[in-house]
Amino acid sequence: MKTPLSFLLLLACGHWSVALAELPVPVSGSRNAAVSAPSSAAAPSAPAAPAVGLLNGYMSDDSYKLRVGDAVSFQILEDRVLGIQETPVNLVVTDSGEIDVTYIGRVMAVGKTSKELAADLKTALEKEYYKKASVVLSLNVATRILGRVYIWGQVRSQGALDMQINENLTAGNAILRAGGFGDFASKTKVKVVRAATGTNGEKQTFSLNMEEILEKGKIEKDILLQPNDLIIVPTRLVNF
Numbered sequence: 001m002k003t004p005l006s007f008l009l010l011l012a013c014g015h016w017s018v019a020l021a022e023l024p025v026p027v028s029g030s031r032n033a034a035v036s037a038p039s040s041a042a043a044p045s046a047p048a049a050p051a052v053g054l055l056n057g058y059m060s061d062d063s064y065k066l067r068v069g070d071a072v073s074f075q076i077l078e079d080r081v082l083g084i085q086e087t088p089v090n091l092v093v094t095d096s097g098e099i100d101v102t103y104i105g106r107v108m109a110v111g112k113t114s115k116e117l118a119a120d121l122k123t124a125l126e127k128e129y130y131k132k133a134s135v136v137l138s139l140n141v142a143t144r145i146l147g148r149v150y151i152w153g154q155v156r157s158q159g160a161l162d163m164q165i166n167e168n169l170t171a172g173n174a175i176l177r178a179g180g181f182g183d184f185a186s187k188t189k190v191k192v193v194r195a196a197t198g199t200n201g202e203k204q205t206f207s208l209n210m211e212e213i214l215e216k217g218k219i220e221k222d223i224l225l226q227p228n229d230l231i232i233v234p235t236r237l238v239n240f
Contacts, residue, residue, distance in 0.1 A: 063113075064139065065111050068094070071093075073140045074091050076135060093109045103128075103129050107120065114137050114138055117137060118137040145162045146167070146227060147228060148228070149163060149226075149228070150228075151175065151178045152232055153185070153231075153233035154184055154186070156178060170222040170224055187215075187233075188211050190207070190209075192229055192232075193232065206223055
C-alpha cells in the first residue's frame with residue numbers, strides 16, 4: 001500500500017518541531033540579556049563531563065584563600081551551551097586584589113575561596129544578566145609569592161621586595177637583598193612600620209640597631225617581616 005505524500009510531509013514536520021523544542025533558546029534581546037536554563041526534559045541521562053581546562057573539575061577546598069598573582073579558570077556553563085564562550089578563560093588576581101570578569105567588571109577576589117568567589121559571581125550575574133548562571137571557577141595556578149614588603153631610604157635599591165611562601169624574611173635580610181646600606185645610612189636607627197592590626201587600628205613601629213644585627217651577629221634582635229611591612233633606613237647626620 002502506498003503512503004500518501006501529504007502524510008509523509010506531516011510526519012517530517014512533526015519530527016523537526018520536537019527536535020527544535022529540545023534546544024535551549026536565548027531570551028530575545030542583546031548578548032547581555034538573561035539566559036534561561038535548558039528545559040529539564042532535555043537534560044542528559046549521564047553526568048556532564050568536566051569543562052575543558054578546569055583541571056579535570058578540581059575545585060580548591062575551603063581552606064585556601066586566593067592571593068594576588070593567583071590564576072583561576074572561569075566559565076559560565078550557559079555561555080558554553082549557547083556557543084558564546086565555549087572554553088574557560090584564565091583570570092589573574094591583580095595587585096588590587098581583583099579579577100576582571102565578563103559582563104560585571106572588577107570583582108574583589110583576595111581573601112576568598114574559589115567557592116565563595118563563584119557564589120559572589122553567580123549572584124552578580126543573576127542580578128542583571130541571567131535568569132540562571134552556572135559558574136564554574138577553579139584554581140589553576142597558586143602564586144609562590146605570599147606578599148610584598150617595602151624598603152625606603154638609605155639603601156642601594158629602594159622599592160618592593162617579594163616574600164615567598166614559607167620564607168622567613170627578616171629586616172636584615174631585606175636590607176641585604178636591597179643591595180645593602182647607602183653611604184649615609186643611619187644603621188642604628190632603622191625602623192619597621194607594620195600596618196594596622198586588631199581592633200584598635202594602630203600601626204606598630206619597631207626600632208632596630210642594624211650594626212648589632214648585621215655587623216656583630218646579634219640576629220636574635222632581628223624581626224620576621226610580614227606582608228606590607230615598611231622598612232625605613234634614615235639618613236645619618238654628617239658633621240663637618
